[in-house]
Every structure is written in C-alpha cells, then in structure tokens.
Amino acid sequence: MRKAGVDRDREEFADFYQRSRDNCLRAVLASTGSRALAEDLVAEAFARAWASWHKVSRHPAPAAWVVRTALNIRVSWWRRHRREVPLDGHDQVEVADESAGMHDGLLAAVRRLPQRQREVVVLRIWLDLDTNTVAQVLGISAKTVAVHLSRATASLRTQFVPAASQGVPS
Amino acid sequence: MSDDEVLDALKQSLSGVRMERPVEVIERRGRARRRGRKLLGLAAGGGVAVVAALALALPTTTNRPGTFPDGGPSLTPAAFSLVKQQDQTVKLTLNYEQILDPVALEDALADAGIPAVVKTQAYCFPKKKELPSTSKVFRTAEVTGPDGSAKETALVIDPAKMPKHSVIYFSIFKLSPDDKVGKVSRVLVADDDPMVCREFRR
Numbered sequence: 001m002r003k004a005g006v007d008r009d010r011e012e013f014a015d016f017y018q019r020s021r022d023n024c025l026r027a028v029l030a031s032t033g034s035r036a037l038a039e040d041l042v043a044e045a046f047a048r049a050w051a052s053w054h055k056v057s058r059h060p061a062p063a064a065w066v067v068r069t070a071l072n073i074r075v076s077w078w079r080r081h082r083r084e085v086p087l088d089g090h091d092q093v094e095v096a097d098e099s100a101g102m103h104d105g106l107l108a109a110v111r112r113l114p115q116r117q118r119e120v121v122v123l124r125i126w127l128d129l130d131t132n133t134v135a136q137v138l139g140i141s142a143k144t145v146a147v148h149l150s151r152a153t154a155s156l157r158t159q160f161v162p163a164a165s166q167g168v169p170s
Numbered sequence: 171m172s173d174d175e176v177l178d179a180l181k182q183s184l185s186g187v188r189m190e191r192p193v194e195v196i197e198r199r200g201r202a203r204r205r206g207r208k209l210l211g212l213a214a215g216g217g218v219a220v221v222a223a224l225a226l227a228l229p230t231t232t233n234r235p236g237t238f239p240d241g242g243p244s245l246t247p248a249a250f251s252l253v254k255q256q257d258q259t260v261k262l263t264l265n266y267e268q269i270l271d272p273v274a275l276e277d278a279l280a281d282a283g284i285p286a287v288v289k290t291q292a293y294c295f296p297k298k299k300e301l302p303s304t305s306k307v308f309r310t311a312e313v314t315g316p317d318g319s320a321k322e323t324a325l326v327i328d329p330a331k332m333p334k335h336s337v338i339y340f341s342i343f344k345l346s347p348d349d350k351v352g353k354v355s356r357v358l359v360a361d362d363d364p365m366v367c368r369e370f371r372r
Contacts, residue, residue, distance in 0.1 A: 014193050021189035029187060036263055036324065040251055043191050043199070050200030106183050125181050153173045156180065 012057060013050050020063040020127075021046065027067045027126035030110050031118060032074060045070035063127050064137040109159045117152035120145055190253050195278070202274070252278045255326075260284060261311065263324040264342070264354055275340070283329040285361065286338040293341045294367040296359045304358045306331040307338075325356065337361040 021042070029038040045066045049056045059065045110118060116138070123134045124145075131149075135142040253261045260282045272288035279286040287294075311324045327338070341355045359365070 010197070013197070017193045017196060021191075022187065025189040026184040026187050029184060035187070036251075039189065039191065039253075040263070042189060043196060043251065046196045047199035047203060050197055051203040053200075106180060110180070121177075121180070125177055126184070150173070153176050157171055157173075157176050 009053055009057075013053055016049075016057075016062060017046060020066065023126050023128070024063055024066045024070070027122045028070045030107055030122055030126065031071055033107060033111060037074070038070075041070035041073050042066065044073055060136050061123075061127070061129055061133050064123055064129060064133075067122065067127065068137070106156065106159050109156055113152050113155060116140075117148045117155070120148040121152045121156075124149060191251065195252070198274075202271075250275055250278070252282055254282060258330060259326050259328045261324050261326050272342075279338075284327055284332070284338060285336070286340060288340045288342070289367060290342050292367045292369045293343055293353075293355065294339045294357070294365045295355075296339075296357060297364045297366055298359070301333060301336055301358045301360065303331060303333055303336075307358055308356065332358070333360075335361050339365060341367075 024045070025038055025042050028042050029035060032038045032041070048069055049062065049066055056062050056065050110121060113121065119138060120134055123129045123137060124131075129137070131142045131145050135145045138145070251261075251263045253263075255261055260279075262279075272290050275288045276286055279288075307328055309326045309328075311326050332338075336358055337360075339357045339359060341353075343353055
C-alpha cells in the first residue's frame, strides 16, 4: 500500500520535473545570467521539492516554489562561488559559448529591474502564471502585479529596436 | 512595440535553453536531503547517544558543507553536477568549497561510465607516471557570464578515450583548515598503479 503511494509520488514528481524543468531553468537563468549556476540552483531546488514533495505538490504553483527556492539558494552559493579556484591541470581552456541564443542585452535589462518587477516578469513570462497566481505566490494584490508588470515592460521596451525600424531613413 | 510583443520577444530569447539533468539525479539528491533531515530530527528530539550517531553518520550519508565556513546542511547547493553531453563526453562541475560525499561522486561517475576514486582532504598522486592519454581524456571548459564576472570552470571527461583498466583519481582538499579556498586535482592512472596519498588536517 505504502509502496504504491511512493510510486505514485515518484510518477507525479517525474511528470512535474519533465513539464517544468526547462521553464524553471529559463526563469532562474534570466535572474542569474550564468547557465551553469542556474542549472545547479534549479537542480538543487528540484531536489528540495522532491524531499518535501507532500508539501510542494499542494503549493498553488510548484514551479514558482522551485524558482524562488533556487534564487534563495543562490545567496549562499554566490558566497562560496567567489572563492572558487580553477581545477588543477594544464589542459587547454575551451571557452564555451554559453550565451548562444540568448539576447544578452535584454536579459541584462531584466536583471537590472527592481526585485519585485523582476519576480513578476519571471513568473509571468517563463512560468506562464496568470496574474492571480503570481499575486498569490508573491503575497501581493493582483493590481500590484499588473502595475509591476507594466513598469517592467515599459523599462524593457527601451532595450528593443524593432527590426522594421532598423536602417529605415527617417 | 506593444507590451505583448516585448514579453514575447523576452520569452523567445531563452527558448533554446534546456535543463539536461536526469530526474534520477534529482531524486537521489532529494532522498539524501530527506535522510539528513530525518537524522537531524532525531538528534533534535533525542539524547546524547543520537547526536553521537549523527556525527558518525553524516560524513557517509550527505555532503559535508560544515567542514567549511558558512556551511550548513539546510542551505547546501549541489556539491557537483555531472552532465552527459551530445558528443558523449561528460561535464563535471565541482563546488570546491564543499567537501563532497566521495561515494556519491564515485557512484555518479560510474553511472556515466567513468571509473573513479574520489578522496577528500587528501592529495593523491601515482608512484609511477600518469597515463599518456591524459590530454585526450580531459579538457577544461571555462565559462564566463555575460557581464564577464561569473566565471566557472568545469572538467570535460571523455570516457571513450580512457584506456582499458584505467581509473581517475580525484583529490579534493584544503591545504589548511583556515584556507578560504579548496583545491581539486585529478590524475589518470592504471587501476593497479600504486598511489601515494597525503592527508590534510580537517
């Protein structure tokens, strides 16, 4: 009986992981800017979600729980990260193109947003949460969510140069 | 440009990013956390005997961030990550600030087809020479963040290039307990080569 319950939990969690992992990674990457760091943070946050699956599975937005947990872990991670030293060895260093496919300027602009605006953008855009769920997750009103999103969008718009206007003489 | 267009463009900017870590690795880490929590719960509600048992159990069941400053089991990022890449090489990223659970890393490497021995707080080197194919098996990948500040170093291992009956020795250590940084070394040797290991104070 208990084994059946554990198997069901595993199936549920595996399904949740498959559905949410890419979006969670994108959300955390948008906030951190480092792919490897974001992946470690998200993996750790998912592991914590699995360790507390009975609680997390009842959360109104488990993916938002993962993202917030990952960003909270980042504080302690960053403290350690600053003191890292390279691996020993004399291998040739290969510079990986981590930013391929990323619009660096835009993402940098997201990271420069005030924290609340950034959280709203991340939850709305990459986790596809509606306004009410974002409000519930952040503990603010739906109206405040709309105001933060509007301000963030206005700020981000300045980073865009629409393709149609490029090279068109005025 | 409308608000929706701005948000769509933002969403598209990361559409190619995928999380590559298998669910099994996540579950294993989650189980380890659960076990650690149970032990902590027992210690909180139990007597001296239980606390003593915890002190013995932690080194073999979980990572040991407490060996380093600021560490604690409740806020521990993954001590390592192992990702199998499309070209069948394996990318290993270590958090040098944590003393690893050596068995966990050995198991993960074995799952990825890499025979390895992991030693913590010890530096191991071969009595003979390192195998000549070392340069083919390892390469170092350096990753710099978009703003140039976030820098990480990972080791890329090609298990297909490892000679038969070879093994990788990883040593993860700090030279003294007060050091702020950790060091990692790796060496490719025949699995019957004698090794010399120097232990450091914990």
